[in-house]
Amino acid sequence: MIVEIGHFALTLAFAVALFQMTIPLFGAARGWSDWMRTAAPAAMMQFLLTGIAFAALTHAFVVSDFSVRLVATNSHSLKPMLYKISGTWGNHEGSMLLWVLILTLFGAMVAAFGRDLPLGLKARALSVQAMIGAAFLAFILFTSNPFERLVPPPLDGNDLNPLLQDPGLAFHPPFLYLGYVGLSMSFSFAIAALIEGRVDAAWARWVRPWTLAAWIALTLGIALGSYWAYYELGWGGWWFWDPVENASFMPWLIAAALLHSAIVVEKRSALKTWTILLAIIAFSLSLVGTFIVRSGVLTSVHAFATDPDRGVFILAILAVATVGSLTLFAWRAPSMKADGMFRPFSREGALIYNNLMLAVAAAVVFAGTLAPLVREFVDGAKISVGAPFFDLAFTPFMVMLFVALPLGSIMAWKRADFGRVVSRLWWAAALSLALGGIIWGLQSGDALLAPVGLALGAWMVLGSIVELIDRAGWPRTGLGGFRRLSRLPRAEWGKWIAHSGLAVTVCGIAAITAWEQEDIRLARPGDVIDIGGYEIVFEGVTALPLGAPFEVANCGAGQESVLKGGEGRNFTTDLGRFSLRRGGREVAQLCAEKRFYPVQRMPTTEAAIDSNLLRDVYVVLGDKQTEGDAWAVRAYVKPLAVWIWLGALIMGVGGMVSLSDRRYRVGAAAKARPAAPALPAE
The missing domain is CATH 1.20.120 (Four Helix Bundle (Hemerythrin (Met), subunit A))
Structure with a gap:
């Protein structure tokens, strides 16, 4: 009933x-x-x-x-x-x-x-x-x-x-949907403004909190999905440029551009049509993601459905929403004239540059994601577009964005003084370059990615500190600077926190990509794997039947709650035990699993991870060999791995601090535009 x-x-x-x-x-x-x-x-x-x-x-x-x-x-x-x-x-x-x-x-x-x-x-x-x-x-x-x-x-x-x-997949989809669907509210406000034929600062102030809420949810959802793939799939990576990963990443990039563009509408009454267009594109890309996941046109571990009929229905929704909104935009956009004038070297100019980099980066991801589908539709050929393409085509735009980010944050509105910007930021640039040079000199090998990435991360954090000092008026104001900072809007604090979180993620990506160490071998109980200054001792494998009680002490990686007792466990597992040692002293006990779910007849992998702020030691138990007691074992040392997800969490916190700004919780700004008198229906 x-x-x-x-x-x-x-x-x-x-x-x-x-x-x-x-x-x-x-x-x-x-x-x-x-x-x-x-x-x-x-x-x-x-x-x-x-x-x-x-x-x-x-x-x-x-x-x-x-x-x-x-x-x-x-x-x-x-x-x-x-x-x-x-x-x-x-x-x-x-x-x-x-x-x-x-x-x-x-x-x-x-x-x-x-x-x-x-x-x-x-x-x-x-x-x-x-x-x-x-x-x-x-x-x-x-x-x-x-x-x-x-x-x-x-x-x-x-x-x-x-x-x-898995707990990560229990919470990952709701956060993603909050982001995907949250962008529908920005879309609805954009279409309402087009119908009404008017966009102003009050409109931008109403759009920003909904876009920000969606961006926060997407940030956390993408991070949860990335971490799930990292520890659950056992492949040792954190991002694969999978079509469904890209489907969530594209609206995240455009939502970030929309947030910055709406600032220009609110502060300077400029970029009105561009902001409306970004709101339409952001939600359209959310619908593209829905289509990719549920139509079966692209294969992914994340896909929910492969029914072509359902895919056609979603494609019809996508077509009507996108074509209809863009047609309305083409009709109404010419009447939305920008009021504010500004020089290219200004805060407005920097935000346009920000939008350009983010939009082009999203276009690169879009092209790489849909290229296999288009090629197959045109001539039936099957091609794959993988990490090499995205790394080469996407990364340069992000580097150019990160270089410009501190510069734009400290520029004045309307017209900035080049000399003043340089005088404020020279020491931050010098320290960042020095850090990159030191890392280049100390590392073994000639990889550029780590020095460049860590220098960019330092540059973004130091740039935020410079802006903080500038807003406080130090050293001129002395202790009074703290009073000035306490009176700043929360949106400003949220911006600094979010930018710092982005810097932390960039550092983590650079370090893990450039300095990761890997060892793949067949191992028997008692064998020792030497990697990255650590010794990983393979202690053996225990078969754990379905529902059998089993006590595991000091297993690490939060696995105790899963493995203690057999009640509620719907899988069998081969539990591999490893001792992590350094300098002859045991650092941790690790448990890697090969699980088997008998109802679905499907195996899964549970990696063993010992994690701290400086590195992850990551061990995966593979298949047992047909002869003897040898097992396939993969071991990794991943520098600064946790920084990737810590940075995403910091970005989310920064967004929440901005969202708590009183200007986005009350509708006082709406009074800036008196509504036309409305009449009751006759």
Whole structure:
């Protein structure tokens, strides 16, 4: 009965979405205030009904209701509770329901917190948001019904994909969807502004927090997915330029450009049409990612579905949303003239340069991701575009961006003084170059990546410190500088934190790429692997049957909670024990696993990782050889590996600090543009 309630609630949500996309929009066109005001309660009702549907599906997974086809296909009675819950969105149908739930959540938040928005802009934005919701609700109801019954129900389920039975994958998709779908709100505001024919500072101030929230979620979601791939897949890497990885990275780049472009609209009333275009492109790229994951046109370990019919439906949504919005943009954009004038060497000019680098970088990723699809469509040839292309084509634009970032941050608006900028930053540049030179001299080999990357990271951090000193007025202000800093907007602090986080990630990427050490061999119990100044002693392998109690002490890498006791474990495992030593002293005990999930007949790898701020020691247990007691073992030493994800976390914290700025939590800015008087419907 609960399942039927969920299906009925989802159908009602579709009906409410149809109402919300038409009545408020028509009311805004006619100036009828009572019709426009229906947008907010409709958005709240759509979220409530979608939430009921999602709760009903979650309940079916929690209680293992195998009469629901989706539960029978993606769950099992022996699965741990965390993965029963995450199994709700660990499949195509459930993940689409989560997608729509988050979409309606953003609409409900605008309805609840947008009381100071101009009535017409609010009504139009919520109507556009409802159009997106109606399209995806129709997609779920007509092609991907999560509540379909299975008669007769099986005694047990088929289990969830073992690769998804991991805490990282339990939280990775929701964060990504918050980012993907959050960009829909920026898109809706952009389309509402185009319909209205007006973009100003108040509009930019309303768009920025929604874009920032989406960017934060995408940052954390991408980082979670990267770390999952690092420790779960056992390949030793953190980024593969996989099509689905790229699908999340492209909107992240454009969202970053949109955030910076909106600043120019807000501060200088310039770049209006460009900002609108970025909002359209950012959400369009989110839809491209949805299409890639669910159409089967590109193969990926992350893909949810391979049904061409579903792919065609999503492609139709993508085409209508993108072509329709760009057509409206082409019609309206000429009327949106920029008011602010500025010199190329200015804060505005630096932000344009920032946008150019990010947009070109996103275009490179887009071209490399879709090139195999286009080539196959044209002449049937199958090609692959991998890391060498992306490293060569993408990296130079990022380097040019990172070099310019501290310069742009310290420039004045409208017209900057070149001499003043140089006088403020010369010591930061000198220290960064000196650091790069020292690293070049100390390293073994002639790899340029590490010195350049670490020098760029230092340059970005020191540049933020220079800007901090400049804003405090030191040394002229003395202790009064702290008072000046305490009065700065939180958005400024968030910017410095986020830029520093980016620098930390850049340092981690450079170090792990240039200095990683690897050893691959066949090892027997008692063998010693010498790598990177460490000794890894292979102590042997223990076979752990399904459900058998087993106590593992000092296993490291947080594996104790998984391996203590057999209750709730739905896999067998070969547990490889390793002792990590340095200078004859034991540093850590490591446990690497080869797991096997009997229901899905699928093996997985669990790497053993000893991690600190300076390096990761990473060990993977491979297959047992047919003769003797030898096992394939791969060992790595990865310098500054944790900095990659620590930097992403710092960026997320910086975004949250900016989001807490009072200017983005109240609608006072909306008063800058008095709304035209609205009339009740006649």
